[in-house]
Amino acid sequence: MSVQIPAQRVKELRIKTGAGMMDCKKALQASDGDMEIAIENLRKKGLASADKKSSRAATEGLIESYIHAGSRVGVLIELNCETDFVARRLEFQKLAKNIAMQIAACPQVYYVSIDDIPKNLIEKEKLIEFGKEDLSTKAENVKDKIIQGRINKRLQEMSLMNQSFIREPDISVEELVKQHIALLGENIKIRRFERFILGEGL
Structure with missing residues (x-):
């Protein structure tokens, strides 16, 4: 019973x-x-x-902003979902704000996922690693493994989805998004983001 x-x-x-x-x-x-x-x-x-x-089209959503204390760092993010109904949910809006804060806190992150990192940038990173003196005495097969390990680590550092979530470090940003897909019942995608740092490039 x-x-x-x-x-x-x-x-x-x-x-x-x-x-x-x-x-x-x-x-x-x-x-x-x-x-x-x-x-x-x-x-x-x-x-x-x-x-x-994850394969369902996500064309609704919102653009969220976050300005860090002191107004020296700002972030704009586009977060997509499937319907306007979910876009208006507080949980979805809170997720967008948390991801924007995450981007502000991770200055080494430039891409949403590893898949978005250009191939020429990956090749450039490999060339840098190949030229490092600490590998000059290593056997070729050992050198290749070390370089691949370093490259993988570097790519993960540049990828937003691979970061530990700042408010709950035992889960990644990717897992955070998946939790909200489960919670809200729709596909959710981080489409793009832009970080603004006061005086950058001047």
Whole structure:
């Protein structure tokens, strides 16, 4: 016999997770009413479905700005979703603001993902690594492995999606976005961003 869950408890879980009423009810029944276990199970279920939504077109959304304290660093970001309804959700708007703050806090980040980094820049990084003196005495196969490791690390440093989320360092920005895909039920894409630093280039 399934556990009887009060409607108020189901509503509370829905507010916390954004999941559907029936999903919330089933999650609470499966966890014998334990809210934390129900949230974790819904999160796992949602993250699994997030990858399936990644190919769906995301043409709505918003442009968010963030100006860091002191007004010397500013960020503009375009965050896309599938519908205007989700674009108006507070959770989506908060995600955009958090990502903008993340970009302001990561001056070494220039691209949304590793896939966006130009091939000629990757080749340039390889040439720099090949020329480093600490590798001159290494065997070729060892040298190649070291260089590839360094290149991978450098590319991750330049990619926004690979950064640890500043407010929750045990998850990446990519995982943060996936959590919100699961929460809001739509594909979400960071399309582009621009960082402005006072006096840069003068």
